[in-house]
Amino acid sequence: MEQLLTARIDKLSYQGSPEAVLQNVCLDFYPGEFIHLRGPNGSGKSALCRCLAGIIPLFESASLEGEVLFCGRNLSGLRLPQLAGEIGFIGHDPQNQLFCATLKEDLAFGPCSLLVEPIEVEDRVKRALRFFGLSGYENRTSETLSGGEIRRAALASAWTLDPKLLILDRAFDQIDARTHRDICCKLAHMCNEMGKTVLLVDARPKAFASLVQRTIVMKEGTVVYDGKIDRSPAHTLSHKTGPRSGTMLESASTVSLEVDQTSTYPLTASKRREPHDYSIDPIISVKGLCFTYPESGFALKDITFDVFRGEFVAIVGENGAGKTTLIKHLNGLLRPSEGEVIVNGLAVKDHTPEQMSGHVGYLFQDPLGQVCFNTVREEVGFGLKTRRIHPQEIAQRVDQILKRLDLMDVANEHPYRLPHGKLQRVALASCMVSGAEILVVDEPTSAMDYPQNWGTLEILSQISSEGRTILMITHDQGIASHFCHRTFVMNKGRIVTDLAGGRDLEAASGA
Amino acid sequence: MKLLLAHSGDSIIHQLDPRIKVAWLIGNCTAVFVSSGILQLSLIMASIAVTTIASRVSLRIFLTVFKISLLIGVQLVLLLGVLRPEGQILVEVAFVKLYAGGVTAGIQGWLRLLDLCCLLLQFVIWTSPEDLTLLMAKLGIPHRYAVLPGLALRFLPILEKDLKVTLETLQTRGLALTSISQKCKGLLTVVLPLVLKALKRSKEISLYMELKGYGRYSTRTFLTALSFRRQDWVGLLGICSYFAVITAWVCSA
Numbered sequence: 001m002e003q004l005l006t007a008r009i010d011k012l013s014y015q016g017s018p019e020a021v022l023q024n025v026c027l028d029f030y031p032g033e034f035i036h037l038r039g040p041n042g043s044g045k046s047a048l049c050r051c052l053a054g055i056i057p058l059f060e061s062a063s064l065e066g067e068v069l070f071c072g073r074n075l076s077g078l079r080l081p082q083l084a085g086e087i088g089f090i091g092h093d094p095q096n097q098l099f100c101a102t103l104k105e106d107l108a109f110g111p112c113s114l115l116v117e118p119i120e121v122e123d124r125v126k127r128a129l130r131f132f133g134l135s136g137y138e139n140r141t142s143e144t145l146s147g148g149e150i151r152r153a154a155l156a157s158a159w160t161l162d163p164k165l166l167i168l169d170r171a172f173d174q175i176d177a178r179t180h181r182d183i184c185c186k187l188a189h190m191c192n193e194m195g196k197t198v199l200l201v202d203a204r205p206k207a208f209a210s211l212v213q214r215t216i217v218m219k220e221g222t223v224v225y226d227g228k229i230d231r232s233p234a235h236t237l238s239h240k241t242g243p244r245s246g247t248m249l250e251s252a253s254t255v256s257l258e259v260d261q262t263s264t265y266p267l268t269a270s271k272r273r274e275p276h277d278y279s280i281d282p283i284i285s286v287k288g289l290c291f292t293y294p295e296s297g298f299a300l301k302d303i304t305f306d307v308f309r310g311e312f313v314a315i316v317g318e319n320g321a322g323k324t325t326l327i328k329h330l331n332g333l334l335r336p337s338e339g340e341v342i343v344n345g346l347a348v349k350d351h352t353p354e355q356m357s358g359h360v361g362y363l364f365q366d367p368l369g370q371v372c373f374n375t376v377r378e379e380v381g382f383g384l385k386t387r388r389i390h391p392q393e394i395a396q397r398v399d400q401i402l403k404r405l406d407l408m409d410v411a412n413e414h415p416y417r418l419p420h421g422k423l424q425r426v427a428l429a430s431c432m433v434s435g436a437e438i439l440v441v442d443e444p445t446s447a448m449d450y451p452q453n454w455g456t457l458e459i460l461s462q463i464s465s466e467g468r469t470i471l472m473i474t475h476d477q478g479i480a481s482h483f484c485h486r487t488f489v490m491n492k493g494r495i496v497t498d499l500a501g502g503r504d505l506e507a508a509s510g511a
Numbered sequence: 512m513k514l515l516l517a518h519s520g521d522s523i524i525h526q527l528d529p530r531i532k533v534a535w536l537i538g539n540c541t542a543v544f545v546s547s548g549i550l551q552l553s554l555i556m557a558s559i560a561v562t563t564i565a566s567r568v569s570l571r572i573f574l575t576v577f578k579i580s581l582l583i584g585v586q587l588v589l590l591l592g593v594l595r596p597e598g599q600i601l602v603e604v605a606f607v608k609l610y611a612g613g614v615t616a617g618i619q620g621w622l623r624l625l626d627l628c629c630l631l632l633q634f635v636i637w638t639s640p641e642d643l644t645l646l647m648a649k650l651g652i653p654h655r656y657a658v659l660p661g662l663a664l665r666f667l668p669i670l671e672k673d674l675k676v677t678l679e680t681l682q683t684r685g686l687a688l689t690s691i692s693q694k695c696k697g698l699l700t701v702v703l704p705l706v707l708k709a710l711k712r713s714k715e716i717s718l719y720m721e722l723k724g725y726g727r728y729s730t731r732t733f734l735t736a737l738s739f740r741r742q743d744w745v746g747l748l749g750i751c752s753y754f755a756v757i758t759a760w761v762c763s764a
Contacts (some may be wrong), residue, residue, distance in 0.1 A: 059718050084724030101640040101665055104734075112732045113724035121734060143672055160724065333679055352689055353682040362683040365714035369676040372704045416707070430684065444632035 004165055004197055005029040005087075007035070007086030009066040012221075020045045025066075029165065031218050034191040035199045039218035041421040045201045046091075049169040050217065052199065053089035054080055068446060070165075085114050088163030091131070091173040092420060092447065093368070094154035095142060103129075103140040103153055121160075128156040130404060131186060133179060144296040147174045147365050147443075148319025148475075155183070167195045170420070172202050172444040174365065176318040184208035204476065206438035211224040235330055282306035283438060283469050288339035289329060295480045300325055300493045303339070307471065307486075309437075312464035314480035323473045324365060327440045330471070331360040333356075341384045344437060361436040362384045365443055365473075371415040376407060376426050379415055381436040401433045404459060420447040425456065438469045443480070457483050526568035529638050529646040531750065535562075536634045538754045545761055549615065552622035558753065559629045562762040568636055576628045584621030590619035602753045640664050645737050654731045662720075666713070675709050677701045 012022035022044045029035070029052075037045050050056045054075040057064050064157055068075045070086060090097065100106040107125040116124070129135050132152040155171055166187075172180050181303070188211035190196045200208070217225035275390055284307040292299040300322050307313055314328050315323045328334040329341050332353045341348040344359045361383075364370050373379040377398055384394040405425045415426055424447050431439065444460070446454040447452050461483050474480055480487045489497040546552050553712055560570060589609075590594060597612025638646075640661030647657035680719070682688055688697045720726075 055718065059721065061699070080718075080721040081724050081726075084722060084727060089722055091715075095669070096712055097719045099662055099665055099669075099716045099719070107640055108734050109720075110723035112734070113727060115728055115730065115732050118732055120732050121732065141668075144670060157723070208747075227512060308599035331683055333683070337588070352687070353679065354685050354687045354689075357683050357685040360683075364676070364680060364683075366676075369673065369708075370680045371708075372677060372681060372700065382681075382686075383684035389522075416711070427710075434685070 001030050001071075003028045003053060004031050004071065006069040007048075007066075009048075009051060009064065009068070011063070011065040012047060012051060012056065015063065020221055021062075022051065026220050027216065027223065027226065029197055029199070031164070031195045031197055032191050033197045033213055034188050034208075035197070035214045035216060036205060036208070036212045037199055037201045037216045037218065038205065039224075039449075041452060043218040044221040045218055046169050047166050047221075049089070049199065049201060052165075053087050053167050054078065054083045055089065058083075062342035073450055074347050081113070084110060085161045086164055088158035088161055088166040090154055090158050090166075092170040092173055094150045094171075095366075096156060097154040098142040099149065102139050102141060103134065103156075106142075106153065106157050107160045110157065114161070124162070128159045129296040131159065132183065132297070142295070144293070144298075144408050146320040148176055148179065148323065151175050152179065152183075152319070161198075164307070165199070167199045169201045170447065172200075174319075174443055174448040174475065176316075176321075177204075177207065177477055178318060180204060180475070181207040184211055187211075203447075203453070206478075207309075208393050226427050230254055280308055283344055284471075285307045285328065285342040286329070286339070287342075289326075289336045289341060291325065291329065291334060291336050293325075298308070298322070298325070298493065300336075301327075303495055304486065305495060305498065307469060308406045308412075308467055310464060310467045311486060312461065313472070313485045314474065314484040314487040315471060315490060316477060316480050316487060322493040323490050324442055325493075327362075327442060327471060327473065330438070331356040331362050333362075357434065357436070357437060358387070359436055361431035361439045362442055363428055363431045363439070363441040367420070367424045367447075370427045370430065371423070375412050376402070376415055376418070376429075376481040377411045379426055380407075380429045380433050383430060383494055387434070397433060400496045401429045405429050405432075406455065421449060421452050424448060425452065428456065430462070436468075438471070439463065440471045442471060443475065446475070518727070522566040522568075523742060524562065524746075525637055526742070527637075527740055527746045528737060529642040530649070530737070530739075531743055531746045532634055532637050533646065534747070535750050536630055538750060539630050540627060542621055542631070542757050542761070544756070549618055549622060551757075551761065552619060552626060555626050555757075556622065556629070559626065559633060561637075563633055566637060571638065573629050573632065576632060577625065579623060580625045580628060583624065587620045588614055588617030591620065606657070627719070635664065641735070642737075645733060645735065649737050653729060655726055655729060658725075658731070666716075669712065670705070670709055672720075673712070674701065674705055677704055677708075 007025055007027045007029075009022050009025040011020045011024075013020050025048060037048070039045055047056070049058065051064065051068055054068070054070075056062045056081040057076060058078065070083070075083070099108045100109055104125055107128055108121050111121040111124055112118075125138075129137065132155055134149070134152055134156060137145070137149070137153070142153065145153060151171060151174060155168070158166065172183070174268060175183070184200075184207050187198045187200070188208065191198055191213075200212075202208070204213075209461075212228075214228055215225065216223055284305075286306075287304050289300055289303040298320070303326060315326065317323055325334065329336055329348065330343055331353055332348045332355075335349055343356065346356070347361065371379060373382060381394045381398045381400060384397060389397075399411075401406070402411055405428065407422065407425055407429060408410070410422060410426075415423055418426065424444065428441065428444050431441070439460070441460070445456050448456060457479060460470055460472070464485075472479075472484070485500065487497075488495045488497045489499065512711055539559070542555055543552065546555065563570060563572075571734045592609040592613040593607060595613030595616055596608070596610050598615070598703060599611045600608045600718060601611050601614060602609040644658050644661040645666065678688060678697060681700060686700065688698055
């Protein structure tokens with residue numbers, strides 16, 4: 001079979017940095033392949049994706065030694081718009097991929113630029129909306145979509161270009177488990193039936209493990225494994241014949257550790273939380289909470305729950321179920337139209353978010369939006385500075401939290417320079433540093449690789465054991481089941497299930 | 512940036528051909544510059560208010576513009592009142608005299624400014640970015656550039672969303688943003704990150720535009736096309752009658 005894309009990258013380095021981001025990468029991609037690209041944070045996955053999509057060197061300047069050929073044409077001799085309709089690329093920041101007034105216009109922008117006839121464009125838009133579960137969203141603006149819906153919309157906007165190769169660089173972060181699995185099934189179908197090639201960078205391989213035809217593992221800027229991974233228990237990578245493109249493999253043991261770790265959490269009984277003591281007074285009490293967004297009409301309906309001191313509670317549910325809207329009521333960012341929210345004995349409606357900040361630490365879904373300062377140290381210390389704490393104590397407490405979250409090595413870096421996983425940790429550190437009794441965290445590990453993810457959850461778990469209360473939104477039911485005392489399942493603006501210890505979570509959420 | 516999202520309204524005026532809206536805008540702007548009386552300028556203001564209400568958009572949308580223009584207007588009235596010695600002396604404090612002619616000129620200047628701002632805002636509210644693109648293309652501007660004003664309009668609400676998120680972020684970390692002075696202080700904290708975010712975002716958006724084929728061809732297709740319907744002819748007739756009255760009045764004054 002003829003190659004669709006060939007990459008022979010001897011070395012890739014960014015300007016001003018002698019360090020190679022990629023080296024000795026030798027890969028061939030064929031029509032109809034569904035490929036999973038994996039590896040720890042900072043291993044060069046995103047850089048490779050950008051090279052394969054032509055973004056490097058056609059849009060971003062970098063020193064690229066080697067070549068990337070698409071259908072025999074060297075990408076460096078083309079202009080980026082010439083690749084539209086051939087190679088589709090979706091990055092991890094979906095907001096920037098939607099720049100038109102309505103979703104319909106966003107989906108139509110690509111085909112219209114490629115002079116596709118309006119009737120055909122309309123048809124593609126309709127099919128894409130249906131494919132990604134967004135029918136009826138045509139006239140919505142991206143501001144009115146939830147985090148997961150924006151990601152699906154970004155996927156749909158690349159889909160309408162009908163590319164031969166679709167590169168998805170963490171495009172499924174923050175997409176709920178069911179939709180994640182559904183889209184992966186559809187992508188696999190697209191590969192099998194339509195001969196499309198999909199390259200997927202994703203930290204939740206469980207959803208598509210059985211669908212993937214080929215796995216590429218990267219480590220320290222190079223490909224250490226390229227082939228099919230058999231998931232039978234007896235299997236080890238040493239049984240493999242090696243990469244088809246001739247890349248040198250590292251020792252099988254190193255690679256197998258990498259691959260096995262990212263596949264799932266160790267589901268040992270010791271990680272399950274002990275039942276919590278519910279005889280004490282709740283620290284968070286929500287009664288009959290109702291709220292409606294005037295723009296989209298989305299509503300939270302009659303939400304009632306209690307959370308107790310020291311509890312670690314997960315909130316799960318499909319995109320747009322109202323999870324983020326709900327937690328924004330806990331520190332006064334949103335005000336209920338009906339009902340009351342009592343947090344640590346305070347009626348939230350009578351307090352401003354800054355007054356609540358001493359009681360509730362809040363981590364936003366998008367850590368990039370949270371960055372306000374030029375160094376990680378300043379960023380983390382800001383919450384203490386607003387409380388007029390002595391600079392020496394601020395420095396001490398910032399150091400403590402940076403050490404705890406393994407961020408000391410980047411303390412003086414600009415947050416924008418950090419990989420997304422580390423940036424997420426910085427944002428978490430900024431909300432933890434004040435020592436608030438309650439932590440409300442919105443998908444704190446969505447961009448992290450396995451070791452960082454596990455480490456962060458261990459820390460949150462420890463904090464909960466120390467008596468602080470944590471509410472966490474997650475799409476990873478493994479996390480909810482094995483780290484949290486209780487799980488709220490949300491659907492269409494309501495809490496439909498309140499489960500202890502993550503029991504029957506998959507059945508309850510319909511996943 | 513709710514005012515820039517108001518174009519999603521479905522009133523008859525919203526649905527009019529953008530050329531009618533441009534005619535309304537240009538005609539009124541010309542009238543604003545040609546008119547010299549406070550009454551004429553007030554009439555234009557009244558017609559803006561009436562048409563805005565007719566398009567089912569609340570007049571509150573002009574409140575911010577009104578406040579800002581009032582701030583400038585007061586300064587203008589005082590400055591012209593003192594520096595333009597025409598007509599009666601209205602007030603005399605020490606050696607400073609406020610003349611009626613200068614005050615009238617100041618009020619006219621303020622009304623002109625307010626009329627122009629409200630007209631521009633009204634046009635933005637009534638015209639969707641897509642309509643604006645179609646209009647630019649119809650006016651013969653190359654398609655590559657015709658899409659840009661619409662995208663620029665779209666960028667403003669995104670910027671406002673960024674500002675909101677940044678302010679929320681700072682609030683959740685304890686920065687007080689309740690009083691005006693606190694908000695001003697907070698604004699200083701957010702200006703730099705907001706500019707950085709805007710630059711980063713504009714770079715990313717231009718990347719995704721190119722990935723979606725922007726600039727591959729000198730032309731592009733559109734989902735809809737501009738065409739004059741009966742309601743557009745009625746609208747054109749309406750604004751022609753309105754401008755005939757205005758012209759007659761200006762000429763007779």
